[in-house]
Amino acid sequence: MTDPKDYKLVTRGVRKTYGPVVALDGADIEMREGEFLTLLGPSGSGKTTLLMAIAGLNDPDRGEIWIDGKLATYLPPFERDVGMVFQNYALFPHMTIYENIAFPLRMRRQGEAAVRAAVRRVLDTVRLPGVEDRMPRELSGGQQQRIALARCFVYEPSIILMDEPLGALDKKLRDALQREVKHLHENLGITVLYVTHDQEEAMVMSDRICLMNDARIEQIGTPADLYFRPASVFAADFLGESNLLSATVAGTGGGEVALTTGDGRTLRGRARDEVEPGARVTLMIRPENVGFASDTEPDNTVEGVLKEVIMSGQITRYFLELPDGAEMVATGLTGGDRGRPETGGTARFGWAAEHTVVLRDH
Amino acid sequence: MTTSARLPEPPGGRAAARRRGPAWLRFWPIAPAVVFLVFFFVYPATLLLGLSAVDAEGAPTIEHYARLFRSDLYVKVLLITLKVAGWTTLLSLVAGYPVAYLLATVRDNTRNMLIIWVLMPFWTSFLVRTFAWIVLLGRSGAVNDLLVALGLVEYPVRMIYNFTGVMIGMVHALMPLCVLTMLSVMINIDTNLTRAASTLGARGGQAFWRVYFPLSVPGVAAGGLLVFITALGFFITPALLGGRKDTMIVQLIIFQIHEVLNWAFAGAIALLLLVTVLAIFFLYDRLLGLSTLSGETAAAGAARRHGIIARAGGRLGRLFTAGMGNLCEAAARLFDRLRPHRADRPRRGLSRGALWVAGLLVVAFLAVPSFFVIPVSFTEEGFLNWPPKGFSLQWYELVFASAEWPKAAARSLVVAVCAASLGMLVGVPAAFVLVRQRFFGKTAVFAFLVSPIIIPNIIIAVSLFYLFSKLALVGTITGLVLGHTVLAIPYVVITVMALIKNYDRRLDQAAWTLGASRLRTFLHVTFPIIRPGLIAAFMFAFIISFDELTIALFVTGGDFTTLPKQMWDDAIMRVNPTLAAVATLLLVFMSCVIVLSEILRRRGAAR
Numbered sequence A: 001m002t003d004p005k006d007y008k009l010v011t012r013g014v015r016k017t018y019g020p021v022v023a024l025d026g027a028d029i030e031m032r033e034g035e036f037l038t039l040l041g042p043s044g045s046g047k048t049t050l051l052m053a054i055a056g057l058n059d060p061d062r063g064e065i066w067i068d069g070k071l072a073t074y075l076p077p078f079e080r081d082v083g084m085v086f087q088n089y090a091l092f093p094h095m096t097i098y099e100n101i102a103f104p105l106r107m108r109r110q111g112e113a114a115v116r117a118a119v120r121r122v123l124d125t126v127r128l129p130g131v132e133d134r135m136p137r138e139l140s141g142g143q144q145q146r147i148a149l150a151r152c153f154v155y156e157p158s159i160i161l162m163d164e165p166l167g168a169l170d171k172k173l174r175d176a177l178q179r180e181v182k183h184l185h186e187n188l189g190i191t192v193l194y195v196t197h198d199q200e201e202a203m204v205m206s207d208r209i210c211l212m213n214d215a216r217i218e219q220i221g222t223p224a225d226l227y228f229r230p231a232s233v234f235a236a237d238f239l240g241e242s243n244l245l246s247a248t249v250a251g252t253g254g255g256e257v258a259l260t261t262g263d264g265r266t267l268r269g270r271a272r273d274e275v276e277p278g279a280r281v282t283l284m285i286r287p288e289n290v291g292f293a294s295d296t297e298p299d300n301t302v303e304g305v306l307k308e309v310i311m312s313g314q315i316t317r318y319f320l321e322l323p324d325g326a327e328m329v330a331t332g333l334t335g336g337d338r339g340r341p342e343t344g345g346t347a348r349f350g351w352a353a354e355h356t357v358v359l360r361d362h
Numbered sequence B: 001m002t003t004s005a006r007l008p009e010p011p012g013g014r015a016a017a018r019r020r021g022p023a024w025l026r027f028w029p030i031a032p033a034v035v036f037l038v039f040f041f042v043y044p045a046t047l048l049l050g051l052s053a054v055d056a057e058g059a060p061t062i063e064h065y066a067r068l069f070r071s072d073l074y075v076k077v078l079l080i081t082l083k084v085a086g087w088t089t090l091l092s093l094v095a096g097y098p099v100a101y102l103l104a105t106v107r108d109n110t111r112n113m114l115i116i117w118v119l120m121p122f123w124t125s126f127l128v129r130t131f132a133w134i135v136l137l138g139r140s141g142a143v144n145d146l147l148v149a150l151g152l153v154e155y156p157v158r159m160i161y162n163f164t165g166v167m168i169g170m171v172h173a174l175m176p177l178c179v180l181t182m183l184s185v186m187i188n189i190d191t192n193l194t195r196a197a198s199t200l201g202a203r204g205g206q207a208f209w210r211v212y213f214p215l216s217v218p219g220v221a222a223g224g225l226l227v228f229i230t231a232l233g234f235f236i237t238p239a240l241l242g243g244r245k246d247t248m249i250v251q252l253i254i255f256q257i258h259e260v261l262n263w264a265f266a267g268a269i270a271l272l273l274l275v276t277v278l279a280i281f282f283l284y285d286r287l288l289g290l291s292t293l294s295g296e297t298a299a300a301g302a303a304r305r306h307g308i309i310a311r312a313g314g315r316l317g318r319l320f321t322a323g324m325g326n327l328c329e330a331a332a333r334l335f336d337r338l339r340p341h342r343a344d345r346p347r348r349g350l351s352r353g354a355l356w357v358a359g360l361l362v363v364a365f366l367a368v369p370s371f372f373v374i375p376v377s378f379t380e381e382g383f384l385n386w387p388p389k390g391f392s393l394q395w396y397e398l399v400f401a402s403a404e405w406p407k408a409a410a411r412s413l414v415v416a417v418c419a420a421s422l423g424m425l426v427g428v429p430a431a432f433v434l435v436r437q438r439f440f441g442k443t444a445v446f447a448f449l450v451s452p453i454i455i456p457n458i459i460i461a462v463s464l465f466y467l468f469s470k471l472a473l474v475g476t477i478t479g480l481v482l483g484h485t486v487l488a489i490p491y492v493v494i495t496v497m498a499l500i501k502n503y504d505r506r507l508d509q510a511a512w513t514l515g516a517s518r519l520r521t522f523l524h525v526t527f528p529i530i531r532p533g534l535i536a537a538f539m540f541a542f543i544i545s546f547d548e549l550t551i552a553l554f555v556t557g558g559d560f561t562t563l564p565k566q567m568w569d570d571a572i573m574r575v576n577p578t579l580a581a582v583a584t585l586l587l588v589f590m591s592c593v594i595v596l597s598e599i600l601r602r603r604g605a606a607r
């Protein structure tokens, strides 16, 4: 087992229940200094619960939490060195911006001169100088969120936890702030544990993503890991678009797997884990890896009726109905070398064995 | 609503409005309520206050006001009144705050259940509550019985017919109001704020005192104001539970009318009371702003107030909360030194447990006492002793066989139904106009329509007595109904306005686009949806009237009484088990009314 002292944050088997509801079922995370890790998952999957446990805002039923090499499982929030940014900002409405940002410093008994200097510095960092005397409600949503960040940065906690901090902002502002948070992370060298249910946001910002589902961690890895090498059907389906086909393992060898689909076709793929012949599996193929198999002869091909062609800007989607009723999607750049095939006719889709991810069914 | 301009027009919208004449015609539904209050509230009050400024010949004089200050009696009674109101407010706030805080921070289901118990005194008749305290606190009452049995005291403690009795009775009566007002503010305080504070390093009480408490201050202030103002006009509790030294100003007014028939001087005392109330409102407005009364959040009202009083208050408040925060932190650090936080073991929060204990004790104080009238009503003895001896139905037989009780009950019922109906008839249209139309002076009209709540009831009662004696309406059902309607209108307006504000107008607009006329839209869409709320408003008005004593005290006469008036007369003469029997019957009746209205409401809501 790894030594928790080598990491900035370690959680081991953290479990939390609310009455009969299991909100979090054994979470294991390891974060290195300066890392940007995102908890990604649908709403209700336990992201906030895990974050709250790390912040000390709820007591886990079981498990351990190590922060900065020290055990912190049941320490109160003010005795751990963490900062938290809430979705609705949680700025104190009865205090000015200055008082809000000064709050953590005053709680740490810092002198007023030092407080003033620190507040000015951090307001420069978030590019909002001169708002000290305003009240939170006098700022826009985006500005309030930056003040919430500033209030967190100002006392330089070991880890900053952010619970869907951009969730309440509109798309354009969200995109801008995503990049800003990312830059702050890089420039200040802070360690960030970030929560979102938006897969695009997770992909854009994270060093690694921790995918959560139904109170459990499904997979932890880099965005590319999760996208190209999902460990489960859930992961494959949650991130990006995917084609999912049921199949049975016919044989293995040479790093490849031979597979038989329901209607007797044989396909070739690559397995992440060991699979035994006869096992029922699901195949995941990204639409952008699928193309028309008219000219070249790819590893895998399927034939069916081209039902629909939808052009959405740069990308065009092709929908193929297979003989067993399943549907397959291929995407390609609009107006590329393919021309525009006729709908209603038969067509052949093809893709490489290395793009066929084999996932064990549970 | 700014968006409504682009939404569908009602059938025959703008064009029809033009045809119907000037815009003010749209506001006519508010007229009945305004006219009603002008006739039966403003006019008589003006008459009464006018009397106080003229002598027997009708020439202007300040004689009556000079008399107020000639002896120190009236100033003294005013000071006692302020003292009683002040202590009641302080105790209600201190005991009510933990309850409100608890209610604001528990789960919805738990909250709804606890609120029923907190509201218990609100539902049980005023006089039932007061008798319950007589049963509990008397020399041979339940509390003394328990204290002696436990060996805590040797002889019974005097807890009634003195200041203690007044405090217990008044705090019990007014705390629910206080708790609900504070709760309405606390429930809107984001729970993440105190969480954020603790992640930012606030330990112990710092998060509470520096973040939560300042945000709850508008609720505390509004609750305190309501309790204080209401307490100033109290007389039932001090009269029945207090001693000679606990006379309140309202009792002096009653004395002047009932015993010496000095209208002019009664008017002068009434003005003294009115001026006191208005002065308190003025001070409150200076300090916190009246806008906080309507449930605005802390920041909006308190943050940027100008004026010396407000700024001084703000600075003092900040010093206070910072001081309390630091104090609690020091205590917490000391405690943590003795029992350090361990990273490997959870530590149950002591403060949460203490909060529950304190909260439940206060809720028990509010909910339990009323039930003590039940066993006493079956006693074989002729006194309200505890524990009651034997079992007998004689007091019930006495009640039903008597000439007055059944008649008084029937009269109360008729009056309450009529007053509530009349209140709805004029109040509901007014509420619609107040929510949906925009016009100059709307705030003033609203303040006017709810002012009978703020003005002490005694002023309304005495001035109505004066007016009705000229119109030969004293001792008539009509007189009572008119008087109670004055009190019912504010409650109807406030309740129904809240109802309409929450109503989604797009439903009406949808109906219009589907071809329904205004009338059909109202009958088939609006009305069925708001019906449960209307029932609640009616019940509210009904209970206000059914439990009303102040107006009844003057407008009834001879053997023409209402139930509360009959109970009052009996209690003034001699407290006896008959009253316990009546109180028990009332308790059962009120419970039935509440349950029935709840069933009606749920059925309406389910549909």
Ligand SMILES: Nc1ncnc2c1ncn2[C@@H]1O[C@H](COP(=O)(O)OP(=O)(O)O)[C@@H](O)[C@H]1O
Binding pocket: A018, A021, A022, A023, A024, A041, A042, A043, A044, A045, A046, A047, A048, A049, A050
């Ligand atoms: N205080 C609570 N009481 C009861 N159930 C809760 C509480 N907090 C969270 N839950 C439940 O725990 C589960 C996980 O919630 P949460 O961690 O908030 O999910 P997420 O943040 O991923 O949306 C949900 O089913 C939720 O209903």
Ligand SMILES: [Mg+2]
Binding pocket: A044, A047, A048, A049
């Ligand atoms: Mg969440």
